[in-house]
Each structure stands twice: as C-alpha cells, then as structure tokens.
Amino acid sequence: MNDHALLTIIVLLATAVFLVGLARSLRLPAIFSYLLTGIILGPHALAVVPDLAATRHLAAFGVVFLMFSIGLEFSLPQLLSMRNLVFGLGSLQVVLTTLLFLGAAALMGIPWRSGMILGGILAMSSTAMVVRALADKMELQTRHGRVAISILLFQDLAVVPLLILIPAMAGNPANLPHALALAALKALLVLLVLFFIGKPIMRPWFHFVAARKSTELFMLNVLLVTLGLAWITEQAGLSLALGAFVAGMLISETAYRYQVEADIAPFRDVLLGLFFITIGMLVDIPNLWADLSWVLGILLLLLLAKGTLVFLLTRLFHFETGVALRSAIVLAQAGEFGFVLLALANQYQILPGEVLQPVLGAMLLSMLLAPVLVDRNGWLAKQMVGSYRRNRQRDLGSIRDAAPASAHVILCGYGRVGQSVARLLDEEGIAFVALDLDPVRVRQAQTAGESIFYGDASRRDVLTAAGIRNASAMVITYADTQASQRVLSIAKELRPDLPVIVRAHDDSQLARLEAAGADEVVPEVTEGALMLASQTLLLLGFPMSHVLRRLRRVRQERYQFFRGAFWGSSEPGEDRDSPRLASIPLGETAYAIKHSLRELNLAAFGVQIVAVRRHGIRGREPAPETILQQGDVVVLFGPPQALTVAETRLLAGDLPEALAV
Known part of the structure; x- marks a missing residue:
C-alpha cells in the first residue's frame, strides 16, 4: 500500500470518527455523519477520495x-x-x-x-x-x-x-x-x-x-x-x-x-x-x-x-x-x-x-x-387536527368521570396479568380503574362492563384523569421494563407517597425498577418457582400447613410488604393490633426535617424503618446517618399504637406523656 492510499484511509477514518462523535453528542443518527464525511471528502468537494x-x-x-x-x-x-x-x-x-x-x-x-x-x-x-x-x-x-x-x-x-x-x-x-x-x-x-x-x-x-x-x-x-x-x-x-x-x-x-x-x-x-x-x-x-x-x-x-x-x-x-x-x-x-x-x-x-x-x-x-x-x-x-384534540379531551373526560373519588387502585395494563389482578380486587370490593393501549381489548372489556379505558399510563394528563391524587395504590403489569420505568417516574412525580407494585420477569430487573420508585417488584420467575416447589412438597407428602408456612417465610424474606399491610387493610375479625405498614410524608413543618434517623431513634417506640422515599426513589433499610428532608416519605412497620407514637415524633417532635410507650 502506497503512502498516499494509507493517508487517504487515515483522513477518512479521522473525519468519520470526529463527525460520528459529534452526531452522538447531538443525539443524531450516525448515518448523517457518514453522509457528511462522503460529501466533504468526495470528488465534488475536497476530492480526498477521488x-x-x-x-x-x-x-x-x-x-x-x-x-x-x-x-x-x-x-x-x-x-x-x-x-x-x-x-x-x-x-x-x-x-x-x-x-x-x-x-x-x-x-x-x-x-x-x-x-x-x-x-x-x-x-x-x-x-x-x-x-x-x-x-x-x-x-x-x-x-x-x-x-x-x-x-x-x-x-x-x-x-x-x-x-x-x-x-x-x-x-x-x-x-x-x-x-x-x-x-x-x-x-x-x-x-x-x-x-x-x-x-x-x-x-x-x-x-x-x-x-x-x-x-x-x-x-x-x-x-x-x-x-x-x-x-x-x-x-x-x-x-x-x-x-x-x-x-x-x-x-x-x-x-x-x-x-x-x-x-x-x-x-x-x-x-x-x-x-x-x-x-x-x-x-x-x-x-x-x-x-x-x-x-x-x-x-x-x-x-x-x-x-x-x-x-x-x-x-x-x-x-x-x-x-x-x-x-x-x-x-x-x-x-x-x-x-x-x-x-x-x-x-x-x-x-x-x-x-x-x-x-x-x-x-x-x-x-x-x-x-x-x-x-x-x-x-x-x-x-394540525382539532378533532384529535377533541377526541383526546373526550377520552380523558370519560376516564375522569368514571374514576372513583378516592381509595381506588390504578391498573396499568389489562392483559392476562392485569385482568387476574382486577378479578381479585373486584371480589374484595376494591374499586379500580384500568388503563390499556389495546383498542380491541378495551372495547371488549368495556362491553362486558369492566372499568377499563384506553389511555397511556405514562402521560401525566391520563394519570391525573384516572385519579392518581386520591388513589390508594397503583399496579403496573407491563412486561416491558422500560415502559414500567416510564410510568413509575411520572407516577412518583405526581404522587410521591403512592404505593406502586410492579410486575417483572426476574430479579435482574429489580434494581432498575426500585430505583425508579417501585415499592414492591414481583418477579414472575420467583413466583413460578415458589409454586413449583410448593406443589412438589405437597406431592412428596408434606402437610399443607407446613407448605404454607414455608411459602410465607420465603415471601417475608423476599417481599417487604409481606411483613405487614398499610393501615385500614385488616379484615373483620382480624387482630387490629397486628403489625402493619404506614407511610408518613414530611411536610414543611415536620420536626424530623434535618434530623438523622439515629437522632429520632424510632426503634425505641417499637417500629422499624422499612424505607425512606425521596424524589420518587425508594431507599430500603436506610442507614442511621440518613438526614431527612422536606418531601421525604418515611415508611414504617409496627403495631398501630407504636406507629401513632412514631408519627407524632416525626411530625411534632416532643411526645405528650399520654403517648409515651
């Protein structure tokens, strides 16, 4: 290879590297860089490659x-x-x-x-x-x-x-x-x-x-x-x-x-x-x-x-x-x-x-x-199309009119998983609003009288119309992790204290979804393995009570929320003094702001700090040195009386003698 040919290749590569790097920094496709390289170095311009x-x-x-x-x-x-x-x-x-x-x-x-x-x-x-x-x-x-x-x-x-x-x-x-x-x-x-x-x-x-x-x-x-x-x-x-x-x-x-x-x-x-x-x-x-x-x-x-x-x-x-x-x-x-x-x-x-x-x-x-x-x-x-805007406003209006006033669940995705969750909620008498992007599925489910609407759950106006401000929980059933992350980021921006449960394929997606704000991630692989193991134990002759205790123990270790439930979830006849979860938002006047968890010493009142949510991101088992800020949501676990005392400590500081444990 002669020196001129080698120099031509070097110039070609150098120009391409520079322009591709520039295109990437401007978030443009690399094809523009290659085309521009050819234009500049081609026979009709600098003629470096004649x-x-x-x-x-x-x-x-x-x-x-x-x-x-x-x-x-x-x-x-x-x-x-x-x-x-x-x-x-x-x-x-x-x-x-x-x-x-x-x-x-x-x-x-x-x-x-x-x-x-x-x-x-x-x-x-x-x-x-x-x-x-x-x-x-x-x-x-x-x-x-x-x-x-x-x-x-x-x-x-x-x-x-x-x-x-x-x-x-x-x-x-x-x-x-x-x-x-x-x-x-x-x-x-x-x-x-x-x-x-x-x-x-x-x-x-x-x-x-x-x-x-x-x-x-x-x-x-x-x-x-x-x-x-x-x-x-x-x-x-x-x-x-x-x-x-x-x-x-x-x-x-x-x-x-x-x-x-x-x-x-x-x-x-x-x-x-x-x-x-x-x-x-x-x-x-x-x-x-x-x-x-x-x-x-x-x-x-x-x-x-x-x-x-x-x-x-x-x-x-x-x-x-x-x-x-x-x-x-x-x-x-x-x-x-x-x-x-x-x-x-x-x-x-x-x-x-x-x-x-x-x-x-x-x-x-x-x-x-x-x-x-x-x-x-x-x-x-x-x-460009006025009717498009009118149709969109009409769709949002129908969602807004159908959404319950409060204490409902927002279901994002109404495939097989979403429909299974919806049936259980319906059997328990819990109101829900489902959002899905499949027009055929939405039309068929609406004809059957189900509370489902066509809407993109990653849009602020759709979630607002679905009543996210007054909802009690959200369930995201998408198989696509990126789509779930997008919905999570918008949901936590609109409502930082809203409990959100997300479906995932396996534990490899756990960190990303929790970083995006998921309160709980339910991996299909884990749950499938648990059911396979439980059926195997039953067929081997283990008693049902033993299998159920084993499942409960594994889930308690795997899922934070299996250690309790949020206030108000007890059924009639259940022990009202049993431990449960509570979310405490810190407003601008909360005593706990600028105090560390060590200083607050909430463990002394008989509660456990499960997580601290900040800017929509949930940190599990926070370190004692964590300094609380305005807007944080503190998730606690403990008996009702202890939770009341801990909430008073977080919001007011000094405890009245009547509330001392």
Whole structure:
C-alpha cells in the first residue's frame, strides 16, 4: 500500500470518527455523519477520495450485511400475526406511492422505467431511525406505532423484488418483459434450491461448528455462509444483497440467531458506514445549489404526497384521524433502503444525472428532518387536527368521570396479568380503574362492563384523569421494563407517597425498577418457582400447613410488604393490633426535617424503618446517618399504637406523656 492510499484511509477514518462523535453528542443518527464525511471528502468537494469506483466494491458489503441482518430478524409468525396490516396496508403504501411518483415523473418527462424505480426508492422509509425513535418514546405498542412497524416490515420485504427489478430494467427496453420473466424465474429457482437444500443443512452445520468451541471459527463460518450465498445469487444474475437476505433467513431458524447477530454487528455497522460515505460522495454541492428549487420541491412533494397517502390508507383501515396523522408524520421521510436502491440504480445508469442529484438532496434533507418529525409526532398531530384534540379531551373526560373519588387502585395494563389482578380486587370490593393501549381489548372489556379505558399510563394528563391524587395504590403489569420505568417516574412525580407494585420477569430487573420508585417488584420467575416447589412438597407428602408456612417465610424474606399491610387493610375479625405498614410524608413543618434517623431513634417506640422515599426513589433499610428532608416519605412497620407514637415524633417532635410507650 502506497503512502498516499494509507493517508487517504487515515483522513477518512479521522473525519468519520470526529463527525460520528459529534452526531452522538447531538443525539443524531450516525448515518448523517457518514453522509457528511462522503460529501466533504468526495470528488465534488475536497476530492480526498477521488476514485469512487475503488471504494464501491468494499462498500457493497455494507449492504450485504444490512440485508443479512434484515433476514435474521425476519419472523414468519410475526408477519402472520400482523398480516392484515403488513400485507394489506403495507403493500398498498408501497404500490400506490410507487405509482404516485411514477405519475409525477411522467409529467416531468422522465422515462417510465426511471420513474418506476424512482417511485420504489421514495416509497421507502427509515426502518432504523423510526423504530429507534419510537422505542425511545415507548410508542412501539401504540396504535400509530403498530401501523408504522407494519408498513416498515412490508417495505423491507419489498426491497428484495426491487433489487431484482433494477438490473432487469437496465437492459434493452424491447427485451424488458423477457428480462423480467427470466429474472423472476432465476430468483425462484435459486431461492427454492437455497431453501430446500440449505435449510436441512444449516442447523446441523452450525451445531457442528459451535461444538468446536472456537469464537474465531464460528465468526469465519458466519462470513462464509453470508458471502457464499451472496456470491451464488450474484452468479445467477441477481444481487449480492438477495443472497445475504436468504442467508439471514436460514440462520434465523437455528439456535444461533442471536449469537450470529451480535458477532456480525461490528462488520455490518462499519461497512454500512462506508456505504453511506460512498452515497455522500455522489452529492455534487454546486449542482445541488444550482438546483435548490428542485431539491426543495421534491422534498415538499415527498413529505406531503407520501404523508397524505399514508394518512388516507390508515383511515381506510378504520383508524382514527389522530392515529392516521401520527403514522403519516412518522413515515413521511426517505429511508436507508432508498439509498441502497438509489446506488444500484446509479450503478446501472437508470436514473439520469439531472434527476439523481435533486432526488439525492431531497432524500438527505428529509432524513435530517426525520428525527424531529418522529419525536414531535404527537404535538404536530394535535396542532394540525382539532378533532384529535377533541377526541383526546373526550377520552380523558370519560376516564375522569368514571374514576372513583378516592381509595381506588390504578391498573396499568389489562392483559392476562392485569385482568387476574382486577378479578381479585373486584371480589374484595376494591374499586379500580384500568388503563390499556389495546383498542380491541378495551372495547371488549368495556362491553362486558369492566372499568377499563384506553389511555397511556405514562402521560401525566391520563394519570391525573384516572385519579392518581386520591388513589390508594397503583399496579403496573407491563412486561416491558422500560415502559414500567416510564410510568413509575411520572407516577412518583405526581404522587410521591403512592404505593406502586410492579410486575417483572426476574430479579435482574429489580434494581432498575426500585430505583425508579417501585415499592414492591414481583418477579414472575420467583413466583413460578415458589409454586413449583410448593406443589412438589405437597406431592412428596408434606402437610399443607407446613407448605404454607414455608411459602410465607420465603415471601417475608423476599417481599417487604409481606411483613405487614398499610393501615385500614385488616379484615373483620382480624387482630387490629397486628403489625402493619404506614407511610408518613414530611411536610414543611415536620420536626424530623434535618434530623438523622439515629437522632429520632424510632426503634425505641417499637417500629422499624422499612424505607425512606425521596424524589420518587425508594431507599430500603436506610442507614442511621440518613438526614431527612422536606418531601421525604418515611415508611414504617409496627403495631398501630407504636406507629401513632412514631408519627407524632416525626411530625411534632416532643411526645405528650399520654403517648409515651
């Protein structure tokens, strides 16, 4: 390698590292940094990397590994469960968007082949950007989130036939029908061979390689399978990316899917970054500036036409106006697969240069706007549609009207776990308000007369409407820990002293949920193990009383609240002097403020300090040196009389003689 080539690589890496670091600090996707690197160092600017063809072959492997990752994530059960939205709404969006831009291209005198490929390119939205942004906002399970994911799934699948279509359309127009038929036949034959031969071989082969217990060998095998199948499809006159997609699908059905995904990620990200650098090198800044009006016009057409089409189709599938509008805002931008198809179209010279540059510029600008559009989709929908605001106020009003005046439980999530909790509460005569984001489930449960409403429990206005100020407890039944943390943070901000019980999968989530403010975390794995153990003991002949005592002992050690209950929970006939829990909020006049727990010496009154909650965060078994502050909530455990004395000590300081223990 000559010195000039080495220096070029160093400059390329240095620029990419600096710009990616800057993008991360600004919370922007890394794709912008790679595109900007290509623009700055490309042949149309500083010309540090003048030979674009020399980097194209290496960058093509970035697309190979991207399609491989999509193949790994391909889930037939997931597609079948969402088939109406994926194959109905998703297919209509891709087909109609392609036809829409084909018509626009025809009006501008662009050949129909170029117009069709252009429509396919602009029909794509950014899967990576939208999914990540919706996940950060915890909107993946909302109605507009499910609509967006369904359309994105079909877009990812639609890339495969487009990768076949572009090379076929690059030949002689007179031979186009023959070329398309031949390409489809070759694709069908190759896929059948790969699936019928590769599928029975892939699982035992990976098992054989994994049994050698060599990380290096396992990684080499992944590269061999990925690049080998990509080479086979290329030799068949198809694309490298198609073979990589098939390789991912084959490996996704083995037990090594997640290991492969983790191993391939560094290669994919680096090579995909190089691919986007080559896309940036296509940008001709002087030409773009000269055609700025065309760039902005195409950008406006892309956002408005594509967004309007998604809106109308979503309404056609009987979604509300607000959901349709939020889906349209989320999906209006161009996507990374659009760049993949654009690069392939440029390679086969299907798009004229005077079309390529304005389209490329508009796609880049749309992706710059995408993070803002996705992040603010709810706010934009509210500003644009008055009916959306009215519907939301109506929903909040219905929750507010139905919420009991006080002493009720708020159930967040009404799946199988939430419904089981609701039945027990109902049998005990305890009022509750359930919130859920599944419209079908809400409608069915409301028809059955249950106290459930459509609402996002991570929103302040929804929790306020549900009566959080007067509630006696909250139960969060979500399987998603991040969603539970979000609800916890809002709930504790609105009501720091509210007892909150949270469902978790296992103890690995315990610390995060307690740090977010959970009073108790109930792990499914622990409870399942307890029930398995208890049934085993019963079958071994242990008496029921012994098993129940054992369960109670384990739960007392595991759950703080099994050591008692909050005041007022005793049933008729129960010993009213039995120990229980009490939460004591410290107002601005409380004596205990600025005093340590050691100084207060509450143990002398016969109570135990279970926890101190501060700013919504619950600290278990606080140290004696802990200094109490205004707004703290002290959780105590002890007999009723001792709790009364301790509360007086915390709030007033000096004890009247009548209250002395």
